[in-house]
Amino acid sequence: MLLQPFTLQFNLLSIRIIYTLSFALFICLFHVSTVYAFDKQAIGWLENVKINKSNFQLKAKIDTGATTSSLNAKIIKKFKKDGKKWVRFRVENNIGHSFILEKKILRTVKIKRKLALPIKRPVINLGVCIGKVYRELEVNLSDRQNFKFQMLIGRNYLQGYFLVDSELEYTTQPLCE
Numbered sequence: 001m002l003l004q005p006f007t008l009q010f011n012l013l014s015i016r017i018i019y020t021l022s023f024a025l026f027i028c029l030f031h032v033s034t035v036y037a038f039d040k041q042a043i044g045w046l047e048n049v050k051i052n053k054s055n056f057q058l059k060a061k062i063d064t065g066a067t068t069s070s071l072n073a074k075i076i077k078k079f080k081k082d083g084k085k086w087v088r089f090r091v092e093n094n095i096g097h098s099f100i101l102e103k104k105i106l107r108t109v110k111i112k113r114k115l116a117l118p119i120k121r122p123v124i125n126l127g128v129c130i131g132k133v134y135r136e137l138e139v140n141l142s143d144r145q146n147f148k149f150q151m152l153i154g155r156n157y158l159q160g161y162f163l164v165d166s167e168l169e170y171t172t173q174p175l176c177e
Contacts, residue, residue: 040161041131044168049151050129050176051091056099057174058091058150060130062164066154068109071126073141076100078122087122089141093150109140128153129176133161 049060051071073089080086085105092098103124110118121140128135130153137157158164165171 040163041133042163042165042168042171043130044171045164045166046149046169047130047153047172048170048174049153050174051099051151052101052127053129053134053176054099056091056093056097058093060151060153061147061149062153062158062162064155064158064164066152068123068156069126069128069137069139069154070121070142070152071139072143072147072150074143075122075141078105085122087124087141091150106138111140111142128157129174130157130162131172132175134176135161 043062045062047060047062048057050057071091073091076088076090078085078087081104086102087105088100088102090098090100103126105122106125107123108120109123110120112118121142123138123140125136126139128137128139128151135157
């Protein structure tokens with residue numbers, strides 16, 4: 001049985017249309033993701049940050065492997081205020097300046113550690129500035145005195161705003177007001 005010219009032309013036309021639409025869809029998807037990436041600021045794996053709309057500046061490690069952010073803090077006292085749990089703590093930067101804050105404890109998290117018992121850390125709400133981006137986020141307070149950097153910035157701060165380039169360091173200064 002021979003194919004009729006009309007059927008053959010129709011099949012070729014169908015294939016061309018499907019191919020064109022598939023290609024157009026691929027281009028649209030690729031273009032959207034590229035535009036989305038360009039809307040984000042590139043930062044390095046180390047950045048200067050400010051906390052709580054102050055001029056208090058810290059060096060922070062940007063850690064895309066961490067879900068949450070963590071702040072080195074010397075807990076001075078846990079207390080109750082208006083029936084809620086609060087914490088008073090001291091933060092010290094790498095040049096020896098310190099800053100005392102009081103914050104309401106949102107909850108306590110249990111951190112699992114390799115080859116050690118889990119530890120409990122209080123979680124607070126803290127304002128953090130990188131570049132021109134100021135965000136309030138949940139931060140756990142930890143003893144990071146054996147670490148080189150006072151703050152670890154996790155994905156809960158980065159998502160939707162930043163791309164991290166592991167070759168870069170200190171690409172921006174915190175400019176939030």
